[in-house]
Amino acid sequence: MTHETAIAIRGVSKIFGPVETGLKALDNVSVDIRRNEFFTLLGPSGCGKTTLLRMIAGFETPTNGAIELDGTDITAEPPFRRPVNTVFQSYALFPHLTVAQNIAFGLEMLGRGKDEIKATTAEMLALVRMEAMAARLPAQLSGGQQQRVALARALAPRPSVLLLDEPLSALDLKLRKQMQIELKRMQQDTGITFVFVTHDQEEALTMSDRIAVMDAGHILQIGSPRDIYERPANRFVAGFIGESNFLDGTVLAAGPPARIALGGGQELSIDTADSPAAGQPVTLAVRPEYVLLGAFDAPGSLSGRITNLIYFGTDMHCHLTLDSGEELVARIPSGLSGKEGLETGAIAGVSFAPGALRIVGA
Amino acid sequence: MTRTSPRPFSVRRLPGFTAIAITCFVLLYAPIVTIVIYSFNAGDSVALWRGFSTKWYTVAAGNQIVQEATLRSLVIALWASGISTVLATMAALGTTRARNYRGRTLIYMLINQPLMVPEIVTAVALLIFFSSIKIATGYSGLGYLILAHSAFCIPFAYLPIRARMEGMDLALESAAADLYATPWQTFRRITLPLMAPGIAAGAMLAFVVSLDDVIITEFVKSAGQDTLPTYMLGQLRRAVTPEVNAISTALLALTVLLLTVFFILSGRNTARS
Incomplete structure (x- = not known):
């Protein structure tokens, strides 16, 4: 399946201040954002995601x-x-314009006809379910309502791309969840390419078609939420998206299957197939929900002390120290039976779900 | 059972607070109240009450010199507040709508300089400066007074406008640009309407400040260019008549009116943002 490219970022760098000594917000970033997709730039604050967004909007020059475009x-x-x-x-x-005037602003600036402006404004008001508030001023609206007007105002001129700069961060949790679903619905209804910036990994996972994980001015990985979560490219991505356990070891044989020695003879x-050569150090990552606990003498398992x-209600977090000295967290669903032996100080056998262990770098 | 929580600190419960406050208000307003009352005195004296009358208002209004001085004051104040407000608006745009640059504090100080330099110094400086221009050009019209008033009115116009603009989200102008507004359209449709209350407040304040200026006017004016305040000063040097009381009261009424509008406008200032 081929995809049309809506936005192509080609080797973009941004240095704030003098070129030699300034702050490097983006370092040679390239990415193709596809038409009609919900694309998310995800990363911690200061990673360059907002700078990239502002560049697409035209507020910063590379x-x-x-x-x-x-x-x-x-x-x-x-x-x-x-x-x-x-x-x-x-x-x-x-603040000096009503909800309807705010939504109509872009259309007016584009010089659209009066009838078209009226019709589109009404359509947008309906899309965000704000018909009843058309004559209000922004100061008379709640945070969630303001958010919806901002969305309608930006969608009204039917842009080829809609940029969203952490638009949900000011809302409370319940409203945020609701808006996540609404945003996704609007993106699907309008077919407009959405570029969404957030530092909230859960938000990114639930809404996006594809995610670019960013850190320190670089894009570390681009992929579907499932790709990013299940096949993190490196330790940063594995640690930033969801929770991960990291185990350091040395490659004994590159395989496949690769054999890795941890400390303590385990x-x-x-x-x-992509293990480093024998003798190289590696870091393994595994999600807590893929850590399985059993009897300490079960064959093929590591052992550790709880x-x-x-x-946590829906599940229980079990912290262990492996015989190799490494710390590990296992997440056990509350509904799971056979938890009798789980108590602090007990020795448990630790194994991993098939395919759950991933090499994320040295 | 209820427990009395310790009452929060309030300056109003400090001993003597009420007494001091009342004393201050009396000292501030008693002389003004006296002037207002005696402006309605029927007699010739400023100290002896001879019954109620509005005759001094009639006298003042019929006095041709007062009429001319009033007109001159208003003309100067209108021009000066107009010029200084336009300049102050541009200064406020320059100091709040640009990214932080070096020397901004210095620019603030330079703009507000007339507030800090003793007025008498500005007056003497302007007198010397303008008299050499007068000699060179031969022009001796109201222009000098208008220019002088415009200069010292700038900070009074600038401060409310700047306060207004600092409360404005810079993202508003970005949003307008994002919605296809050219820089001029952004200014016309977003920036200007939002700063309008600040501009109006600044203009009012500049008008009032120009209207009651004495020192600089006294130094800069040419012969026959008395404004209302300098006329009153001249009158007091000779004989104090209730006419001056009447003029003062009228001036006071105008000032109070303008300042009320100013406060309403700057109140909207904070409520809006």
Whole structure:
């Protein structure tokens, strides 16, 4: 299946301040964002995700590189000549204009006819379910309502790409969950390409078609939520998306299956073809929900001592110290039977679900 | 059972607070109240009450010199507040709508300089400066007074406008640009309407400040260019008549009116953002 590219980021760098000594916010970033997809830039604060978004909008100019929109180079275009609209983190609703006037603003600036403006504004008000609030001023709206108006205002001119800069971060948890679903629905209904910036990995996983994980001005991995979660490319991604246990070891045989020696004479076997050569150090990652506990003398399992048990309602977190000295967390669903032997101080056998162990670097 | 929580600190419960406050208000307003009352005195004296009358208002209003001085004051104040407000608006745009740059504090200080330099120094400086221009050009019209008033009115116009703009989210202008507004459209449709209450408040304040200026006017004015305040000063040097009380009261009424509008406008300032 081929995909049309909506936005192409070509070797973009951004340095704030003097080129030699300035702050490098983006370092030679390239990515193709596909038409009609929900694309998320995910990373901790300061990773460069917002800078990249502001560059697509036209509020920042790249120090190096180019940005193409539907095959046209827009690197030098000012924001008001780019068919791209933004939902700002602060919403940035015009306080002296009503909800309807806010939504109509972009259409007016584009010089659309009165009837078309009226019709589109009504359509957008309906899309975000704010018909009853059309005559209100932004100050008379709740946070969630302001958020919806900001969304309608940005969607009204039917941009080829909609940029969203952490738009849900100011909402409380329940509203955020609701808006996540609504945003996804709107993206599917309108067929507009969404580029979404967030530092919230759960938000990224639930909404995105594809995610780019960023850190320190680089894109570390691009993939579907499932790719990113189940096949993290490196230790940072494995640690940032969801929770991960990390085990350090040395390759005994590259395999497949690869055999890895942990400390304390323990050994693991992984069914992978991309193991480093024998003798190399490796780091393995495994999600807590894929750690299985059993009898300490079960064949093929590691053993460890339970140091802490924390009850979370739906599941229980079991902290262990392996014989190799490494710390490990296992997540056990509350409904699972056979937890009788689990108590602090007990010795348990530790094994991993098939395919759960991944090599994430040295 | 209820427990009395310790009452939070309030300056109003400090001993003598009420007494000091009342004393201050009396000292502030008693002289003004006296002037207002005696402006309605029927007699010739400023100290002896001879019954209620509005005759001094009629006298003042019929006095041609007062009429001319009033007109001159209003013309100067209108021009000066207009010029200083336009300049102050541009200064506020320059100091709040640009990314932080070096020397911004210095620019704040330079803009607000008339507030800090003793007025008498500005007055003497302007007198010397303008008299050399007068000699060179031969022009001796109201222009000098208008320029002088515009200069010292700038900080009074600037401060409310800047306060207004600092409360404005910079993202608003980004949002307008994002929604296809050119820089001029952004200014016209977003920036200007939002700063309008600040501009109006600044203009009012500048108008009031220009209207009651004495020191700089006294130094800069040419012969026959008395404004209302300098006329009153001249009158007091000769004989104090209740006419001056009447003019003062009228001026007071105008000032109070303008300042009320100013406070309403700057109140909206904070409520909006």
